[in-house]
Amino acid sequence: MARDARGNTPVHLAARGGHLEAVAALLAADPPPDIFTANLAGVTITDAINAAMAAQDRATDASPERSGGKADDGASRGWEGGDAWSDRLAAELSGDEDDPFGGPWGVPATPVESVDEFAQRIWREMQERQRARAAATSAEFVSARERQRARQAEAAAAAARQSSRILEDEQARDAAWREAVAQGDAGARRASYEARWQRFVAAPPASIGLRDVPWILSGPQDLDAAQLRRVVLYGATDAGAQRRCIRAELVRWHPDKFQSRFGQRLAAAEAVGVLAGVVALSQSLNALAAGVAT
Known part of the structure; x- marks a missing residue:
């Protein structure tokens, strides 16, 4: 498999960039990459993928939508590129390298996955992440659409109320005008009637x-x-x-x-x-x- 000047394989680079879909696709290649291949900093493909997935989880948990505020700087630092990323990852992974059991004293190390098992696990996790993102996107879309519909309904109701008020005002003014005309006409007719009555009796x-x-x-x-x-x-x-x-x-x-x-x-x-x-x-x-x- 091709490598860059720092010994990174395409899987290393995809993991470092957070492109986990690309990682899953590369693992499904024929032939698949050797997941124990390490770059010059000693970071294996397995290490890079696990770190990238953990960094993505931290970034998701610390996102404004999940935390209600600004994303945590510590989560965002997990995405930095270049040698710093590889060096820090190698340092973190070397904390127990002298431990012959690979874990805390008296605790057996976790059995090592085979390439197929690792690829299948990554694929399953990627599918779960994609489903979760799709569900979140769908829920957000539905929520946004409902908010838009609510705003449109409120705007329509406000317009209807305004139209109703305008119509009521026009009707009230028309009724007042008609009443004024009728009263004026009634006064003239009353005066005419009284004059005719007086002439009639006289x-x-x-x-x-x-x-x-x-x-x-x-x-x-x-x-x-x-x-x-x-x-x-x-x-x-x-x-x-x-x-x-x-x-x-x-x-x-x-x-x-x-x-x-x-x-x-x-x-x-x-x-x-x-x-x-x-x-x-x-x-x-x-x-x-x-x-x-x-």
């Missing part, structure tokens, strides 16, 4: 037809409740004033009183129509009175 005796009667609205058939209320109660701001206005109109349009006062002057051809209109108007005034608070 006129010299003459025959009275449908068109001569000073109906509150436009005629005997015009009994719109809202318009009648506006005209009759125009200027009456409280319940007492409203009741007085309605009583005055009920006296004017009481069928018996109207017939007693003007019956002799009704034109024979229109007398029935006039009296029917008076009765209908009187009933509308009674309905208006029932709607005023007592």
